Amino acid sequence: MDDTLQARLGPLRDRIDALDEQILDLLNQRANTALEVGKVKQDHDVDGPVLKPEREAMVIRRLQALNKGPFTDQAVDAVWTQIISTCRGLESALAVAYLGPQGSFSEQAALEHFGHAVTRVRCDSFDEVFRAVEAGQADVGMVPVENSTEGAVNRTLDLLLNSPLKVLGERSIKIHHNLLTQSGTLDGVTRVMAHPQALAQCQAWLTQHVPGLVRDAAPSNGEAARIASTDPTVAAIAGDVAAVAWGLRPVASGIQDDPQNRTRFLAVGAIETLPTGKDKTSIILAVPNRAGAVYEMLAPLSTNGVSMTRFESRPARTGAWEYYFYVDLLGHRNEPSVARALADLKQQVAFFKVLGSYPQQ
């Protein structure tokens, strides 16, 4: 290295070393304080997991509002999610259930939302995720609920209908799919495997570029990647994390038909989340099958000035063209306007269920 370069870099690196020491000291002070919080909760017999989703969201939003940069707000979210995750983990380990082996998008969503200091409970199906949380084998579950290309994840909607669990958070992540094989080529490959949602999200690309490959459904993309890592006739569609996890090489990257492809995940658990000032409420409704019923059903929302961010229907399986409606509202169920709208809705619908109120991402 040339001398002037060294002369200029040396002091800057010394300053970074000194700042890192201060950050480390502060992080340990924060961790010790979180341990004290844990002790206070224990002394007062506060039951259930340490997780307080509303507090975590407010800690991060407050810092983003204070942030002057150049550290980005996205980086504040990522770094503090990890700091809080570590502090929470010192109080008590949070067990998170999700679909798929190592490297699935559900795992990525779970870790982006709850941080890495969690116990991972890997499940073979969405049903198993709900079962694990309902049975107390996991504190929370992370499940996909909608994709920007393919729409609703129907199995998740059906499970939400019948589960006693509450929605306690949301996380939307970018879904970038790769075509992966052991060799990074298609030599000897006859099949492409992925979760049906991923096959659907890439169908135009597959038809155009690899029409000769048989398309086979796998329980998850992570599982498809695992199979591809042992079977050279199989190509998997999966994300970057799965490629690294299973030692696969890309034949092609970014093969999703929509480059902006995103999936929204919901965190579920047996926890009621308190208001943060910027929340959503998810509900399920059903009305009798008659003209004007859906229109009337939604009237209490506009009357009470409550905005709807999502409206999804799902057949009620009665054979009579009846539907369940999955509606997301802005606001917490404890806020007066939302509480009034929910009370009015409840009066006039045939079925009413609040899935939960939770901090808006």
Ligand SMILES: O=C(O)C(=O)C[C@]1(C(=O)O)C=C[C@@H](O)C=C1
């Ligand atoms: O404030 C609390 O209740 C804590 O336990 C501390 C803390 C944090 O590290 O900030 C950790 C876990 C909770 O989910 C919320 C916040």
